[in-house]
Amino acid sequence: MWRDKVREYESEIVEDLKGLLAIKSVRDDAHATDEAPVGHGPREALDYMYSLAERDGFTTFDVDHIAGRIEVGKGDDLFGILGHVDVVPAGDGWASDPFEPVVTEDKIIARGTLDDKGPTIAAYYAVKILNDMKVDWKKRIHIILGTDEESDWLCTERYFKTEEMPTIGIAPDAEFPLIHGEKGITTFDIQQTQLSSDDDEPEVELLSFISGERYNMVPDYAEANLLVKENMTDCIQQFEAYLSQHHLKGNHEVDSGVLKLTMEGKAVHGMDPSIGINAGLHLIHFINSLTLDLNAKNWASFSDRYLYESHFGEKMGMRFHTEAMGSLTTNIGVIQYTKASGGQFGINLRYPEGFDFEVAIHKFENEIAQQGFSINVGKIQTPHFVDPKDPFVQKLLTAYRNQTGDLRESFTIGGGTYARNLEKGVAFGAMFEDSEDLMHQKNEYISKKQLFDATSIYLEAIYSICVEG
Numbered sequence: 001m002w003r004d005k006v007r008e009y010e011s012e013i014v015e016d017l018k019g020l021l022a023i024k025s026v027r028d029d030a031h032a033t034d035e036a037p038v039g040h041g042p043r044e045a046l047d048y049m050y051s052l053a054e055r056d057g058f059t060t061f062d063v064d065h066i067a068g069r070i071e072v073g074k075g076d077d078l079f080g081i082l083g084h085v086d087v088v089p090a091g092d093g094w095a096s097d098p099f100e101p102v103v104t105e106d107k108i109i110a111r112g113t114l115d116d117k118g119p120t121i122a123a124y125y126a127v128k129i130l131n132d133m134k135v136d137w138k139k140r141i142h143i144i145l146g147t148d149e150e151s152d153w154l155c156t157e158r159y160f161k162t163e164e165m166p167t168i169g170i171a172p173d174a175e176f177p178l179i180h181g182e183k184g185i186t187t188f189d190i191q192q193t194q195l196s197s198d199d200d201e202p203e204v205e206l207l208s209f210i211s212g213e214r215y216n217m218v219p220d221y222a223e224a225n226l227l228v229k230e231n232m233t234d235c236i237q238q239f240e241a242y243l244s245q246h247h248l249k250g251n252h253e254v255d256s257g258v259l260k261l262t263m264e265g266k267a268v269h270g271m272d273p274s275i276g277i278n279a280g281l282h283l284i285h286f287i288n289s290l291t292l293d294l295n296a297k298n299w300a301s302f303s304d305r306y307l308y309e310s311h312f313g314e315k316m317g318m319r320f321h322t323e324a325m326g327s328l329t330t331n332i333g334v335i336q337y338t339k340a341s342g343g344q345f346g347i348n349l350r351y352p353e354g355f356d357f358e359v360a361i362h363k364f365e366n367e368i369a370q371q372g373f374s375i376n377v378g379k380i381q382t383p384h385f386v387d388p389k390d391p392f393v394q395k396l397l398t399a400y401r402n403q404t405g406d407l408r409e410s411f412t413i414g415g416g417t418y419a420r421n422l423e424k425g426v427a428f429g430a431m432f433e434d435s436e437d438l439m440h441q442k443n444e445y446i447s448k449k450q451l452f453d454a455t456s457i458y459l460e461a462i463y464s465i466c467v468e469g
Helices: 002-007 010-021 040-055 117-132 154-162 232-245 279-287 294-306 357-369 391-404 448-466
Strands: 059-063 067-073 078-084 107-109 140-146 168-171 179-182 184-192 204-211 221-228 249-255 258-264 329-338 342-351 373-381 411-413 425-427 445-447
Touching: 002 010, 002 117, 002 448, 010 040, 010 107, 010 117, 010 448, 040 059, 040 067, 040 117, 040 140, 059 154, 067 117, 067 154, 078 117, 078 448, 107 448, 117 140, 117 448, 140 154, 184 294, 184 357, 204 279, 204 294, 221 232, 221 279, 232 249, 232 258, 232 279, 258 279, 279 294, 279 329, 294 342, 357 373, 391 425, 391 448, 445 448
Parallel strands: 078 140, 078 168, 168 425, 179 411
Antiparallel strands: 059 067, 067 140, 107 445, 179 425, 184 342, 184 373, 204 221, 204 329, 221 258, 249 258, 329 342
């Protein structure tokens, strides 16, 4: 029944999704204003969702242009659907323009199709279809839309300062069948604070280094500029040998005596950095083999000692694992160095329930202070857990099972979704077991089958919770 209803809307779903995907809604602090708190693109995407809602007869409510909601239904209880319209930067290597959606016979290709524009549109259409059916709502629904999920969650932070908290809710921003627990997440910067003024005479001076744009993405590109005073040819040959030995791609060029080295990696979501290739850490590992100036040597040696090939915090003394939530992970997402100010590493750390982050980071901070490095901790999000036996969770699972025949149980993840904003919030789709996970990667796409199947699941789930009551 529900899949048949979705078939009536398939072309509209694709067209509305294409419009949202065409908006380059990447956070842009350089052009942030009061009217566009995280940049023009995220604001435009938020306004686009309002325009769909107003077209379809829904009420909208804006919160300082950084978040907002679409309202439907009636009743005392409030059900929340929390999606986000911002996306991570596209990166390089796409086969098509990441912000000009390509629709083929079986898929839609663009940045944000999986994370999180496709699932948000699927959930929106589930509500729209039910409303078009003129169902007798037993609950109010707020489709809450954020514009800064991929960075600092300034959107939901602002929204829930003044707006009503849903009693229960879902975030269509992960995987089916259902996620009832999420790891704690924090970011912190490690800064090189003690710089030597010794006029050492190294063979190589590191002038600058840059890699990565987001804490929650494995960097797929790194660039270093080196002043090579002796044996330029030897240095280039060593670099080529390193690329060959590690099966990596890279390039070199010389301009006015400065050797520019670039390296390619594999970008993946920061919740599981072990399946990616961190271009920045690999390039530093090579540079550390050279006879560097003292400050660069200290910085590169630090990377090798604590960060390189250490996806689970083991080199930082933070290895931790639980059966329910898996292992602690560390992604080194933003790496920078300049000769004048030294270097820094931006780290995204995700940890299971039971890990004492405060104790671990304090111990690590004391250890590295003796080596001339300090730590600045950003936002800390504690682990989130909902009882998988809760009747609300079971209703969602029943809808999923009815639509798919898949009887798998709910589980926990290392990712972080808006579900953790709610006391009783869970992540619910829209990835299936056979979906290709290209979140935060090039050539991201959602299959039409996945998009429409997810809409059907959301239809039955929302009907059972908000209409049947």
